Amino acid sequence: MQREILSILGLPHRPRPHIYTKQNAAPMFMLDLYNTISTDIKQPAGFSYYNPIFTTNEPPMVSQQDSRFLNDADMVMSFVNLADLDQELLSSQGNREFRFDLSQIPEGEAVTAAEFRIYKDYVRERYENETIRVSLFQVLQESSHSKKDLFLLDTRMMWVVEEGWLVFDITSTSNHWVVNPGQNVGLQLSLESLDGESVNPRLAGLVGGSAPQDKQPFMVAFFKATEVRLRSVRSAHGHKGRNPNRSKNPKTAQDALKVAEAAAENLSTDQKQGCKKHELYVSFRDLGWQDWIIAPEGYAAYYCQGECAFPLNSYMNATNHAIVQTLVHFINPETVPKPCCAPTQLHGISVLYFDDSSNVILKKYRNMVVRACGCH
Template sequence: MAAFVAFVSTIMGFAVARPSLEYFDNPFAVENESKEVRSAAIKRLLEVFGMEDPPLPRGHKQPPQYMLDLYNTVADVDGVTKDPYLLEGNTVRSFFDKLHSEQVEFLFNLSTVARSEKVLTAELHLFKLRPQASSHFNRYHFCQVSVYQVLDTTKRNMTQGKKLLSSRLIPVHSTGWEVFTITQAVRSWMTDEGSNLGLMVTVKTLGGNQMDTKVVRFALGRNHHQSKQPMLVLFTDDGRRSASVEHTDLNDSPAPPSLPHLPMPAAARRSARASDYGGEDEGEKTYCQRQPLYVDFEEIGWSGWIVSPRGYNAYHCKGSCPFPLGQNMRPTNHATVQSIINALKLTKGIETPCCVPDKLFSINLLYFDDEENVVLKQYDDMVAGSCGCH
């Protein structure tokens, strides 16, 4: 976390850094050096977020409402995780159908999912439309909807050409989203990409006959609004989840009340950054405490592909840890002993304890990837929840 705070400070500090005497001697060399530092810092920041390059900004579609709702469920307005156990795994992706068939058939491109990711759950989301009036309108109350994995495109209507994944009864006159679990199919596709021949859905009466397509309809192809398009939602774990989160007490996991509930105003962000680089007055000492460190994705140049949050307060720890260490400084026993040794000068070269984060929280990022899929990722140890002398 200390390293993360350091290079974020480097990036955010360009707006307030003061030119040195060397600048006036050779301004071009200093400018090139600043660009190199910024480029290296942003590259390192991308690595923190598990990326080699930032996704290319495009004329984005509206994010699926499901993904927006999921983000708001697991994160506060600043992206800080409400409870690390609310989300299954640490990555959720949404994929739109690539087939755009007028039949109830779908194909999803999963090439952006790394083979190393563990597939936890995969869901097919279909929007059921209102039935159209027909001679069979009031004849049926329920229908049997089944989702199949296509094994052979030439035999999709035969038993050996498809594999049943999920099946259940649905009220004929209902409308809204229906969700089917298709984890088994997605796991096989991740093992063998060439086996991804898509999905097909059948709708039958309780007697096993084909249901009138006017009575039971799902939003398909390009004929319906984007907000109702068929979607695959994939929950995975990429192995980044830290041990500290895995062993956190459930009652201790939510962010403390002291974390902000509104984004920091621009003026306050500039003031916080200026104070970080301006130094302290001579003789003035600040005891170890948490101070603001706002990461503005727009300033970094990432606003074109990040949906939420627009930025977040990472905080950083600053101040002295003088002897004697009070409990308000949240010292470890080791830090207490070190401060005593330093105060008594029992051993040369022993410094006072350092002011560092002693509690860290994760944040959530909702963004578009290169294929314009919407991704929700949870990143551990991104916010200093509190500071102490260690």
């Protein structure tokens, strides 16, 4: 069962993330994205796919632009900073480096947007009235020398007393790294005063290794599938001509009419036996996956079951084809089966989880929840 569900989730194996607590390891941004999806879904009364996770009283980190990115994406990944988290000790250089491993990105996913985010604390001491120039560079080539080959990505002016997340667009850089993984040697953030002097990132309020985990810098990328994988459908062969299971003495129209009348007389007015939706809850916790699936703990999948018997009433949500098939079934039930009770409307869910590298992934999965059933 676990292998089949992992296959549906598009995972080759069960992730084994590093040992981190979920509250600290998952960037708050990803939790806010998950809450945005679960809040935006219009759910019928008494019908819950999954509940939002409210983790903090702080304002949400998701902007309107991020919401637009999310609407166009089918997967979002946040990446753990692999560079030294204590680089603020190297204050003389006035810069800090970051590195992210993009090798875990699934095949067939293209980056539609990517951001680098670093938190800026309020500073009351030194530089409190200053404006600082913040520059983000792509490291083009590693070097043993103090100076590295850098490409400027973005520059902005920052008032030292401001507080909040600084967001840099690194979409083009991320796409370059995906295509050329060997050239992914990280980012560098440099701070300078207006007179050109280097500024210690820690003294300017940019968080480092000693800051709380939910304020650690991270990278986030939005993805869209570039190829569609269709499940193979088995086709029936060798059914040309007369069906070998067909009765040698097919029923006449009069016989079919008698069968239909008898079925109508015996049909219970109680609709409990008719095709309809039934309760089915899939619990990720019961599968033992609570160490890598952050949210939800499970979801209401539902399933369809019930008779598609003559006559197909309106509550059975039958197709025209099912109605015709029912009539033909009465003429020769051994040749044509009754219509099947199956989902007519399906809804997707979103799952927030860790991968093997402790990156946090938010992925949308289509056709996971039954909204309505009918006869087909």
